[in-house]
Amino acid sequence: MLAGGLGGSRFARAIAEAIDPAELTIVGNVGDDVEVLGLHVSPDLDTILYTLSGRLDEAKGWGRAGETWHALETVAELDGEAWFRLGDRDLGLHLVRTDALRRGERLSAVTARLARAFGLEPALLPATDDRLRTWVATPAGDFPFQEWFVRRQHRDEVDGVRFDGAGDARPAPGVVEAIERSDLIAIAPSNPFVSIAPILAVAAIREAIERRRAPAVAVSPLIGGKTVRGPADRMLARLAGGTGPQHVTDCYKGLIDALVIDEADEGEEAGIRTIVTRTLMSDAEGRRRVAEAVLETAGALR
């Protein structure tokens, strides 16, 4: 599975609940990783870690449940870098990861250790251990992803996205092998431009999917042309020309064999085989429905 943050983590949970979780490998986006206060933060990997280990603040959709904010209060009091919301429990993870990276451990190795410590059964791999950073071009200028997303609250329209470092980025160990070995490649209902595209920007990952033998199924992030959260609908409208299933398909040209769409988008042209279900994964029943649609589609395509 290729996965971004919240949509990715919910979908990962859905699949992990529907199959043997040890059979699931999640390839996570690192394009929105950010250095804050000298700490290496991997928001998408962390949302997946927290979701799959029952630690996510489900109401907020990011960060840890039962979180406190005392460290950041001090940072603000001392006029430090306090724009990126780092909770106390969350900070512990960033400290351990950053310390490990500084000692020369690779992101994939640290991530595996953190996942093990949190009792995760699926494998969680960053797309790459190399530095790959998403930048967005807006009428107000170019920004690193989190500057735009968090600090500017993604208020600027996006005219383009680029992935610094993608040209030299190699897939993290195990990513290409997982794609080649899999009997289903799934793309989560994450933002195609800033969650999935940074994964596909690693050429060897894109190529492994292009030459796949297993079926590939994406879940559309749209429900009635809107996203549950985040700016993917605005970005689809501006960058792909619309917010229908076809525009999602266009993002994954040559990379998917079917698209799972929501009932609310039924009947619209998709340009690919579609499966219709209710795609909101706000509870166990919703997750079961989406997982079932994906797994059955893959079965039918084989």
Place this chain on the structure above:
Amino acid sequence: MLAGGLGGSRFARAIAEAIDPAELTIVGNVGDDVEVLGLHVSPDLDTILYTLSGRLDEAKGWGRAGETWHALETVAELDGEAWFRLGDRDLGLHLVRTDALRRGERLSAVTARLARAFGLEPALLPATDDRLRTWVATPAGDFPFQEWFVRRQHRDEVDGVRFDGAGDARPAPGVVEAIERSDLIAIAPSNPFVSIAPILAVAAIREAIERRRAPAVAVSPLIGGKTVRGPADRMLARLAGGTGPQHVTDCYKGLIDALVIDEADEGEEAGIRTIVTRTLMSDAEGRRRVAEAVLETAGALR
């Protein structure tokens, strides 16, 4: 004033309450600074910052009042470096300082910023901006200060102390000037071997005190041959041959003109002019008594 951690911070408060606090310059020990989880921690400077700004956990004698420990819980859960007790509020300060140091700011400049943000009136200077680290030699081997003090709970007897980097360490900006300009040099009732000696290990600081024109007064950390807290009494017994006023005086040979001792040690040989009072600074009255003894002695010596 030369000051270590808790004894230093209480004495700093005592003097700051007795004179115009803006007239006080505190030169703090950095020999027990430590890198934990990639963070630069300056325990003695922080205890002074917290004490003088009303943020100290007075019961514990270190760290912040109203502290929580969620980040460290995560660190422990992830099998990270959790032996050094870093609270959440405290962490915020270490993050800001470490980030600033990594950007090339000097410790003295960061410390001044932190002190200003916390509303401190006295000037707080680290003895040096250079790397100076206290090591203790024990029957169990040589240890960096915090390894011995915190991780091994200072259970090993100390056969010797050395200060890595002291040979090349220059005084932080303003330290020598403050000594030369002062009309009273005071040495706090801190551990002579691991709180004050690392400051005096910076040759230019020791020399500035040796050639002083102002009177220099130390406060003995002993009350009836014992210290209120910490291993100074055990170290005096083993390294200086006893726990009387004379053994404290011996630590400051050529550097002080008088020693303030506790009533409980009255009558014992000190080898220098002594002033007797009650030296416990557990409340405002205790602080007032000690400050008065020091200030009156200095006045008499001038």
